[in-house]
Amino acid sequence: MNHNVIEKNQQTDVKILIVDDNPEMRKLLNLTFSYSNYQIFEAQNGDEALNMILMERPDIILLDIMMPGTIDGIAVCDYIKSSTMRSSHVILLSAKGQQEDIKRGNLAGADFYITKPFSPIALTELVETIVSSL
C-alpha cells in the first residue's frame, strides 16, 4: 500500500484517490494535483483501490480501467456507485476510447470519462469544478 500524504491540514482537505497500475501514470497524476491542498492516495489495482476507498473515503477517485487482477476499473466504479460511497465522484481514465468503453463506463455509473493522453491542466480544472460543488 502506497500512502503519499503531502500535507495535512486542519480543514478537511479534498481527498483524491489515484488508481492505476502504471507507476508513470501515478507519478504524473500525483504531480498534477500537487499544486494544491489535495490529500492524494494511490492504489495499484482494484483490490487495493477498494481497500483505500473503505479506509480513506476519498471525495474524488481517478480510476484507470485496464488493471491486472480480477477487479478492473469498471468493477470498482460499479462497486462504489452501488455502495454508501456513491456520493464520491468517479473519473474514469482510460486509453480505451471506443464508444463501447464509454458506454460501459456510463452504465457503471461513472461521473466522467477521460481518455488518455489527457491534458493535466484540464483535469485540474475539472476537479476544481467538482470541489466547488462539494
Add this chain to the structure above:
Amino acid sequence: MANNRIKTQDTISTQVNYRLVEALSEYDSRFKNLIEQLNEIVFTVNPEGQFTFLNPAWEIYTGFLVNESVGQPIQRFIYNDDLSLCIREFLSVKKQTRLEIRFVDKLGKILWFEANVKSIWEKKKLKEIFGTLVDISARKKLIDSEMLFNSLVASTSEIIFQIDRSAHIHFLTPAWYKITGHAITESLGQSLLQYIHEDDRHFAVNFIYDPQITVPSEPHQDFRVITKTGEIRWVTINIHEGDTKTTQIGQITGSMQDVTERVRVQQELKANKNRFSLAASAANDGIWDWNLLTDEVYFSPRWKEMLGYTDAELENSYATWHNLIHPDDLKETISSLMNCLEGQVDLFENVHRLKNKDGSWSWILDRGIVMRDEAGNPLRMAGSHADITRLRQIEEALLNQQQELSVLFSMSPDGIVTLSPEHIISSVNATFLSMTGFSSDELLYLTENEFIEKLNSICVSGTVCFFDENDPPSLLQILINDIKRIDTDSYVSPSISPNMLTLRTTVCLLNIESIEKVIYFRDVTAETEVDRMKSEFLSTAAHELRTPMASVYGFTELLLNREFEKGMTRDILGNIHQQAASLVRMINDLLDLAKIEARLGKEFHFLYQPLEPILRQSISEFMIHGDNREINTTFADIKGTVYVDADQIKRVFTNVIGNAFKYSPNNENIHITMTRRTNSLGNAQIGVIIKDKGFGMTDEQIEHIFERFWRGPNTTHINGTGLGMSLVKEIMNFHQADIDIHSQPNEGTTVGLWFKLFNESEGTYCES
C-alpha cells in the same frame, strides 16, 4: 258279273244280248290283258277297306302275291306314318282324288306311289273304291336328293355355278345373290364373264377353260367381281376336277369364294409395308423383315450399309444379326426378343451394340412389331434400326459430367445445401455434414424452417436466415463437437475456443427446375479470427501507445504551465525521455510485425549460408554493453547451411538473448548451444539453444509468451514492449523454422530455435 244278269233275260234280246255279251267279254279280256300288262298297279277296295282285286304289277312292286293280298285290309300294306293319310284320303274319297302315299314291300322297304283313287257309289251308298298306283320311288328319291342338294347349296357361302362352253350360266346357288347382289333369275343365261371385272376377264377365261396355261408370274386365282351396286368384291375360283367328263356335255362346274377380306388385308399390309419402308428410308433407318417360319430375314441395303457392309456381304438370315451382337449385350437382347415373341407382346424395343465391318461397335436402337395368326402364333416380325452411337456418346459424356459435378459438389471445401422449389432440403454435401456434425438423414427433406431451427440449435451467435439473395452474407458461429483441427501453425494464435467454427453463408437463388436455392457455407474461421485479432491488436496497440504518450503529453504540459524546481524538472524530463524511447521501440516493433504480416517478401533476403556467423555476431553485440554476465557457448561442428535472411535471424537471436538477460538476475550466466538433430518427421535440423537461470515462467505463462504486448507479471520495472517474442515467432514462421520453450518458475528458461539443415556441397535438402 255282267254275264249273270244278261243270262236271265228273254230269247229275242238273247241274240242281241249275246252279241253284246261277246263284245263285252272281248272288251273285258282286252281290258284284263291290258291291266295285266300294265306297269301300274290297279286295284279295287271294298267299303270295308279290303283289297278285292289286284293286278300282277302288285306282285312285281311289292313282292306280295296277289292271292295273299286280296282280301287283306289295305292298311296292312301302308307305311305307318301314312296310315292316317290313307284313312282320310283313300278310304273316305268322295269322288276322285290323287295323292302320294307310301307302301311297304315284303322286305320292309318303303315304296312311294302316286295313287289315283275313284269311288263308286250306288244309291248313295259306297259300293267300291278303285284306283291305280304309279311307282314314284325313283322320282321321290331324286326329289329328296335334290332337296338335300338345294338345302346344302343354299346354306353354303360358296357360290357353285355351272356354265357352258360359251360361259353362259346354267346354275347358281343362292350364295350368288348374297355375294354379288344379282338375283339368280337375272343371272341365269348370262355370261359369267360379264360379272367379272374387265381387267380380270382375260385371266378368268384362261383360268377356267385352260387351267394348264397359267400366267407364269402369278397363279392368278383371284378375280374381281362387280356387284349390283357397283362394288368390287374379290373371289377365288375353283374348277372342279371331275368336269373333264362334263366338258363333253359342255358343262363346267365350279365354285367361287368371297375373299374380299383377305385381299383387303393383304393389300393393306403391302401398303403399310410400303409406307413403312418409305418412312424408314426417309428416316435413315435400316429396315428388317423376319419371316419366322422360314427364318429368312430381309435386310434393307441401308441396314447393312449402317454397319459398313455391302448388300452381298451379309446373308439374309436371322443368324446374320445374331452373330453381330456384342457379347456383353447378347444375352439381354435375345432374352428381350424371346419375351416379345413368346409373351404375346407385339412391340419390341432394345438397345444393343452391333459389330461394324471395320471391327468397331455401333450402338443400335432396334424396334420391331410382331405379326401373329388368329391363334396368336408369331408369323412375322419387322422393324427398324437407328444408329444411336453418337447419342450414346453424348449420353456418356453427360453422365461423366454429372459425375464430375457430383464429385465437385461433394469435395467442395464449402458446405453446400440445396433447396427444392417446394422449400425442402434436397441435398447436402459431405463438407457441410462434417462442418456441422449432422448426418444426411437428419437434414434431407426438412422444410426450410425446420432446417433453420436445427442450425439455430448449434448456433452460438449470428442469425440463421436464408431468405433473400440480396441479404448480405451473414456470419454464423456454430458449436462443433469433435473436430479434427489441423494445426496450421499460423502466426496468429486462435484465441477463441477451438470448438467453434465461423461460417459465412451466402444464398443463391437459382430458379431452375429442380433447385430453387443454394446456400453456401464457407469456413471463415481463420479469416474471422485473423480479422478479430487484427482489430484486437490494433486496439491493444493503440492502448499501449497511448499509455507512454499520456506520460509524455502530460508531463510536458505540466512543465509548460507550472514552475518546478530544477531537480524536479530534470526528473520529469527524464521520465519524458524514457517514455518517448519506449514509444520508439514499440513503434519499430509494430512496424516490423506489420511488415511480416504483409509478407513483403521483397524486403527479405534469403540465402543459403552457415548459421554460426550470424549467431556469433548477435552474441558479440551483447558483450559490448558491459554486463557482468557471460555468455557461455557450446558450438558443435556442423557442416551444412540454412536458408535464411541474416538480418532477421540476427534480430531473433537478439530478442531471445535479450530476454535471457532481462529476465534473469545479474549473477547468472547465459548458456548458448548450437547443435544438430533430426526432428520427428525425419528432417535434419540445426538448433540454437539459449538457456538462462532467470525468473522462469509457469506453463500458463508460456502459452501467452508469443502474444502481442503480453508481458509477464511483475515485469513493469523491466523495459519491454511485449512485442519481442511475437516478432521472433513471426520471423521463425516465415522461415519455416521451429521454436520451443521450456521453463520452470525461479529456475530459468530455455529457448530452442531450429532451422532446416541443407547439405553444403549439394545445396539440396538433407535427409538422414
